[in-house]
Every structure is written in C-alpha cells, then in structure tokens.
Amino acid sequence: xxxxxxxxxxxxxxxxxxxxxxxxxxxxxxxxxxxxxxxxxxxxxxxxxxxxxxxxxxxxxxxxxxxxxxxxxxxxxxxxxxxxxxxxxxxxxxxxxxxxxxxxxxxxxxxxxxxxxxxxxxxxxxxxxxxxxxxxxxxxxxxxxxxxxxxxxxxxxxxxxxxxxxxxxxxxxxxxxxxxxxxxxxxxxxxxxxxxxxxxxxxxxxxxxxxxxxxxxxxxxxxxxxxxxxxxxxxxxxxxxxxxxxxxxxxxxxxxxxxxxxxxxxxxxxxxxxxxxxxxxxxxxxxxxxxxxxxxxxxxxxxxxxxxxxxxxxxxxxxxxxxxxxxxxxxxxxxxxxxxxxxxxxxxxxxxxxxxxxxxxxxxxxxxxxxxxxxxxxxxxxxxxxxxxxxxxxxxxxxxx
Ligand code: ADP
Numbered sequence: 001x002x003x004x005x006x007x008x009x010x011x012x013x014x015x016x017x018x019x020x021x022x023x024x025x026x027x028x029x030x031x032x033x034x035x036x037x038x039x040x041x042x043x044x045x046x047x048x049x050x051x052x053x054x055x056x057x058x059x060x061x062x063x064x065x066x067x068x069x070x071x072x073x074x075x076x077x078x079x080x081x082x083x084x085x086x087x088x089x090x091x092x093x094x095x096x097x098x099x100x101x102x103x104x105x106x107x108x109x110x111x112x113x114x115x116x117x118x119x120x121x122x123x124x125x126x127x128x129x130x131x132x133x134x135x136x137x138x139x140x141x142x143x144x145x146x147x148x149x150x151x152x153x154x155x156x157x158x159x160x161x162x163x164x165x166x167x168x169x170x171x172x173x174x175x176x177x178x179x180x181x182x183x184x185x186x187x188x189x190x191x192x193x194x195x196x197x198x199x200x201x202x203x204x205x206x207x208x209x210x211x212x213x214x215x216x217x218x219x220x221x222x223x224x225x226x227x228x229x230x231x232x233x234x235x236x237x238x239x240x241x242x243x244x245x246x247x248x249x250x251x252x253x254x255x256x257x258x259x260x261x262x263x264x265x266x267x268x269x270x271x272x273x274x275x276x277x278x279x280x281x282x283x284x285x286x287x288x289x290x291x292x293x294x295x296x297x298x299x300x301x302x303x304x305x306x307x308x309x310x311x312x313x314x315x316x317x318x319x320x321x322x323x324x325x326x327x328x329x330x331x332x333x334x335x336x337x338x339x340x341x342x343x344x345x346x347x348x349x350x351x352x353x354x355x356x357x358x359x360x361x362x363x364x365x366x367x368x369x370x371x372x373x374x375x376x377x378x379x380x381x382x383x384x385x386x387x388x389x390x391x392x393x394x395x396x397x398x399x400x401x
Contacts, residue, residue, distance in 0.1 A: 001397075002026065002085055003390040004072075004139070007092040008131025010123060011035055013064050017072060017079060017086070018390040025386075026079040027072055031064045039064075043071045045079050052077045061127075065134035088143040089135050090393030092183070092385070094124035096148030097174060103151070103392045106132060106144040114146065120174065120231065145393040152182030153217070153224045160226040160319075177235075179227035181209045185217040186224075187388035188329045188381040193222070195366050196325060196377060204320045206313055209383065210339065211330035212240035212282065216309065218316035226319055228312055234270055237312065238305045240282030243273035245308070275301055284332045284339070306342035313343065317350060325377035326352060334382050335362070340369070344378065351375030 001021065007014040016028040029043035029051075039058035044051040052071065058064045072078050072086075080086065091106070097117045104110050111129065118125045135144055161177040162170060169175045185207045192207075193200035200222040208216045214237040217227040228236025228244075238244045246269065254265050276282040278301035279290065290298035317323050328340050337360040344354050353374040358367070370378040 001087045001394065002080060003393050004086045004089045004135075004142075005092070005386045005389045005393070006089055006131050006135055007386075008061065008127050008134075010127045013061065013068065013131060015068055016386045016390075018387065020087075020390065020394055023387060023390075027077075029068065029071070031058065031068065034058050034061060034064050041067055041071075043068075043077055045071075045077050047079055048077055061130040061134045062137065065131070065138045069138040083139045083142065086139055086142050088145055088393050088397050089139060090145045090147055090389040091128060091132050091135070092149065092389060093128045093132075093146045094149045094180065095121035095178065096146070096150045096154075097178065098154065100146070100148045100151055101154045103145050103147045103396050105396055106146050110146055120178070143397065145396045147183060147389045147392050149180045149182050150178045152186040153177075153179030153227050155223050156225060156227065163231075175231055177227070177230045179215070179217070179224065180229045180233045181213065181215045181217075181227075182224070183385045183388050183392075184209050184329060184383045185215075185219070185227070187385065188327050188383050189219050189222065191366055191381045192325055192327045192379050195368070195379060195381070198324065204322055204324050205327055206316045206320070206323060206325075207327045207329065208309060208313075208333055208343070209330045210237075210309075210328065210332035210336075213242070214239045214244075214309075214330075214332075216312045216316065218319050220320055226316060238301075238308050239274045241271050241274045241276045243269045243277070275305065278304065284336060288336065288338060302339070302342065306339060306345075309343040310345075310347070313347070313352075314350075323351075323376050325379050327379045327381050329381050329383040334364075334380055337362075340378075340380070348374075352378065354378055 003018045003020055005016045011034045013031045017026045019026050027045035031041045033039045037057055038055055041054045042051050069083055073080055093114060095117045097120055099113050114125055114129055132144060188207050189205050190200055192205055193203045202221060205219040213233055215227060215229045216237060218225050234242050236244050251265055254260050275287060279287050279297045287298045287301055291302050332339055341354055341359055344352050353371040354369055355371040358369040366381045368377050368379050
C-alpha cells in the first residue's frame with residue numbers, strides 16, 4: 001500500500017511516498033519558492049541514484065502539485081504507474097482548533113471547518129487548504145486525510161488551556177492554549193514507551209521538541225496534559241526566530257515607545273527574535289561554534305535557551321507528579337549533546353542524571369543516555385512526523401472512517 005504525505009507551506013510543498021508494508025520511503029521531494037521567479041523542485045526516488053532537480057517558475061500550488069504527480073508517475077524518476085496506485089494522501093494541517101481530536105477523512109464539511117480556523121492560523125491553514133485542493137485535483141478519487149498539529153493536545157484540561165482573561169474572549173474568539181507539534185510529541189512518546197517496554201497508557205513523559213520551532217509537552221498516562229506553545233506557536237520556549245514567553249506588556253510598551261506598529265511587533269517576535277535576535281543566526285550549529293570561540297552573545301543565547309527548557313522541565317515534573325522519562329527530539333534535541341547536558345545540569349536531586357559518554361555518542365537511533373542509578377530515563381528519540389502522518393492515514397483507511 002502506498003501513502004503519500006503532503007506538507008504544504010505558503011510557498012512550498014514537501015512530500016514523501018511511503019510503501020507501508022515495510023514503512024520505506026519510495027520517493028520524496030521539496031518544491032520551494034512557489035510564485036517566485038525561480039522556483040525549485042528536488043525529487044529523490046528509489047528509481048534513480050541522483051535526485052531530479054528542476055529550477056523554473058512555478059506559478060502556484062496547483063502547478064506545483066501537477067509537477068509532483070507527474071514526477072511520481074514519471075518513467076525515469078517515478079515509482080508508480082498511475083496516481084490511482086496511491087491508496088490515500090495524508091495532509092499535515094496546522095490548526096484544527098477544538099474541532100479535531102483525531103485524523104479525519106477530508107470532505108466538504110472538513111474543508112469548511114479548516115477554513116473557519118483560518119483566523120487562528122492565518123499563515124498556515126490557507127496554505128494547507130491550497131495543498132488539499134490541489135491534491136484533490138491531481139489525485140482524483142484518492143482519499144485525503146487531515147492530520148492536525150493540534151490534535152494530540154485536545155485533551156489538555158481546562159485549567160491548563162485557559163488564559164486568565166475574561167471568559168467572553170474564550171467564548172467569542174476561542175482564545176485558549178491549543179499547542180502544536182502534536183504529531184511529533186505523540187510519535188516520540190509512543191516510541192519512548194516501546195523502547196522502555198512500558199504501556200504508553202501508564203507512562204509519564206516530558207517530550208522536548210527542539211527544531212527551528214521548539215516546544216515541550218507534559219504527557220500523563222500517554223495523554224498530553226500541558227504544552228508550551230499556546231494559542232499560536234509563539235508561546236513557550238526560545239526558538240530559532242521566536243521569542244517564546246515574554247511579558248505581554250512589552251507589546252504595548254513597544255507600540256508606545258518605538259516606531260513599530262502591531263504588525264511589525266508580530267513580525268519582530270515571530271521572525272526576528274529567539275536565537276536569531278540574540279545572535280544574528282537561528283542555526284544552533286553556528287551558535288555553538290560561536291560560543292566555543294567565545295562570543296558573549298552566543299554564550300548568553302545558549303544560557304537563556306537551556307535555562308528556559310530547564311524551567312519548563314521543573315514545572316511539568318510538578319504538574320505530572322511522577323515522571324518516567326525525559327525525551328529529546330528534532331534537529332537540536334537529537335544532535336546536540338551540549339544542549340541536552342545544559343538543560344539537565346543540576347537536576348540530579350530530582351532524579352535526572354545524564355551519562356556524559358552516552359550523551360556524546362552520536363548514534364542516530366533511539367537511545368537512553370541517563371547515568372546509572374538515574375531514577376528517570378533520559379532518551380533521544382528521532383522524530384518522524386511524516387511516517388506518523390502516514391501511519392495515522394493508514395489507520396483511517398483501515399477503520400473506514
Ligand atoms: P525544522 O523545525 O525546520 O524541522 P529541525 O528539526 O531540522 O528543524 O532542526 C533545525 C535545527 O537543528 C537548527 O537550529 C540546526 O542548527 C539544528 N541542528 C542540526 N544538527 C545539529 C547539530 N549537530 N548540533 C546542533 N544543532 C543542530
């Protein structure tokens with residue numbers, strides 16, 4: 001069975017075609033700079049050793065999806081003869097609000113509901129919808145499934161998702177914590193429980209996703225009970241370009257005392273802050289190098305970044321009461337021993353101790369790096385959001401929902 005996973009951004013489409021019997025990737029690609037003069041499509045497949053790369057103007061997502069369908073069925077670079085060999089398409093959808101607790105088969109009602117959530121995710125949901133519509137055109141008759149970034153967090157209790165502002169704003173405008181990166185947190189949580197040979201329904205975890213976007217989730221008996229991103233992905237940890245938690249009064253102070261308008265402040269906090277704002281780059285590899293070379297900005301940024309994570313670990317440990325494992329994932333979480341060590345430094349009395357030699361080994365697989373005698377396991381679990389989307393899509397097909 002072949003399942004195609006599609007992640008559509010405002011000017012890009014990422015895709016992977018999975019062969020579900022062995023969970024292998026048959027073809028994958030990235031189309032970037034849609035709508036710009038020079039678009040770029042890179043397609044890799046098991047059919048050819050070197051990838052196919054095309055640079056040309058791609059006017060819109062429709063045109064892009066036509067190119068992708070063409071490449072998947074291409075005689076030289078394709079892996080299927082006809083688009084009907086795709087059993088289903090799983091789409092990553094960023095915001096499902098309170099409506100979507102589980103993956104859904106996409107129909108007109110679902111499309112309308114995703115449209116209704118555009119005010120909550122004005123950049124992401126319109127792009128996701130464009131991808132869905134284009135996939136319906138170029139893969140006619142193929143079931144389309146929506147997998148929501150917010151879904152894993154829909155069981156968060158009221159005391160953790162409400163903000164302390166008058167209730168009418170929750171009722172009228174649905175202002176509350178939703179949380180994101182749900183597919184990644186739920187995937188690594190399941191993998192961690194498997195690795196520990198525990199029933200996920202009896203396992204408490206703190207999962208820490210550190211990529212360009214960063215978030216941390218408290219998982220009690222397999223369910224998300226709190227997460228650091230909020231109504232939007234801006235809240236919580238310090239990220240590549242996002243500030244994370246900040247005194248909300250700073251927004252008004254900036255509006256009153258600088259030339260920035262609200263739109264500029266939005267841009268400042270989402271695109272120009274975080275690691276980039278502190279050091280000039282959002283690439284953690286460069287920041288760690290600058291730090292080793294003595295850059296004060298990089299030292300401060302890493303101190304702030306890891307201190308924020310440590311504070312959340314403490315808070316979520318308290319919220320959970322009992323903790324089985326701390327799990328690191330995504331680009332920084334999987335690859336940087338330095339960052340992991342700094343986040344957990346000094347937590348030995350809380351039962352969290354890291355073995356430096358194990359932490360520093362750069363194996364790519366799931367592994368535990370806690371010190372002997374550490375009460376709580378410390379795991380590194382490579383995330384695979386695309387595979388999780390494919391698996392959830394397959395589940396929908398099986399259940400015929
Ligand atoms: P995205 O959110 O875009 O999927 P990733 O999960 O790929 O992001 O994470 C990107 C981040 O991971 C970047 O900051 C990058 O510098 C960092 N990263 C990747 N490899 C390493 C490494 N070996 N050491 C430190 N940071 C790394």
